[in-house]
């Protein structure tokens with residue numbers, strides 16, 4: 313039996329999943345990005361110093377990550393080293409982004425795959441308080457608080473207005489939590505909405521706004537530092553940042569991580585489902601300017617192949633190539649060629665069916681996403697990749713965090729190759745990142761204390777100083793994984809610009825060798841109890857935190873007819 317899920321919701325962008333199901337288990341899967349964008353074409357012939365402003369609009373969810381990759385690509389091409397203060401402010405902005413994005417993913421995009429909202433109505437608020445207090449010291453965990461949340465939820469249901477909770481596979485037998493844990497999840501879903509809005513004020517302070525901070529510059533940042541000026545980064549702002557980071561730490565350690573572990577303990581079977589490729593890649597990032605020694609990165613550089621946790625291999629971006637064998641593009645050199653992004657081409661060539669249709673022609677082209685490969689290998693990127701690579705390399709804080717989670721859940725390291733592992737890794741790296749932010753902030757404070765206000769390196773600002781032709785790449789470990797932009801500059805203008813983003817690595821289609829992408833591979837073996845309500849498919853797809861706007865970088869101007877689910 314073949315099933316199509318389109319659109320997949322509680323993600324960013326337009327994703328279609330087709331699966332073949334036999335005897336209640338997925339036997340094959342196809343992932344399709346159904347929307348075209350054209351940022352790479354829009355950037356052609358522009359001033360490379362302006363690229364970040366356009367590139368940042370690739371996505372409204374991960375926002376800042378494309379500005380960062382873009383300025384880094386141009387700086388790399390022009391041989392610019394940015395001042396330490398700029399590096400620290402970039403790391404603080406990106407680190408805050410990572411934590412906020414992971415919390416929002418857990419509660420607002422993923423939790424309802426595990427939490428049945430309707431069962432929360434059956435919970436005893438007193439018992440919920442007891443459960444919550446056994447998990448953490450979060451001060452809101454009282455009977456009256458949970459009673460208030462439940463009453464609000466009842467009022468929604470009685471008015472026939474479940475609102476944001478209206479569409480779910482409620483009552484599905486795959487939901488395993490007791491009513492109290494469901495009420496806890498719903499309460500924190502609502503709390504996390506407020507928390508993330510407060511926490512991301514870090515971007516307003518350092519970048520002027522969120523989404524899309526405005527303080528980037530090729531050569532550094534435009535975040536002015538002056539302890540004697542009320543409108544610049546001064547002692548007041550540093551103190552506000554400290555408070556915001558502390559509140560972030562409280563929420564991650566007292567709400568997010570305890571909820572993650574409590575929910576995961578009811579779903580241990582998902583530690584054996586959804587593993588997929590078993591090969592993982594990270595460029596590495598943070599704690600260092602990107603062109604310096606990769607060994608000192610906070611998230612290390614590395615490659616794991618075929619679940620081999622004995623070693624990691626170094627990652628070199630020259631080994632990256634994008635294929636379009638199954639993507640709606642043409643390459644001058646033919647359908648089966650892989651192109652390094654410096655030689656990348658963006659020539660759309662839609663050959664898919666016109667709606668209405670039942671299924672895509674998955675033997676041919678079936679996605680707007682290209683298929684990036686590392687030296688022919690299909691790899692997964694993201695929190696699980698980064699966590700495994702750091703674990704294998706013996707990074708002490710990662711090792712301690714991973715071993716702690718494994719012990720608490722009573723599972724071994726092989727359990728990490730799974731849907732649950734992906735979701736747990738996101739929590740682990742949020743915990744490590746929120747603990748790290750105060751260090752970067754105090755380094756910034758120390759620099760300012762020493763009278764070092766340098767924030768921008770301007771000696772390469774004038775295009776007259778540039779070489780006639782230059783190539784650069786800028787990488788970042790974005791919330792969803794390894795991101796890079798590649799730029800070819802000629803006569804002061806962008807001759808070619810290519811972005812290969814985390815969701816392209818993970819959600820891309822098959823390549824010239826027929827190798828599946830990470831989603832496609834991970835879905836194989838997933839149980840599907842009721843094809844009309846494929847909640848299990850959502851669990852594995854959501855565990856990657858899909859972002860299709862990032863992955864395709866564009867918008868189909870024509871409306872499409874979307875059926876929720878087609879079963880044939």
Ligand code: NFE
Nearest residue numbers: 371374792814815859862
């Ligand atoms: Ni639009 Fe993105 C992230 C990037 S794509 S969310 O994180 O880059 O996966």
Ligand code: MG
Nearest residue numbers: 810811812865
């Ligand atoms: Mg691209």
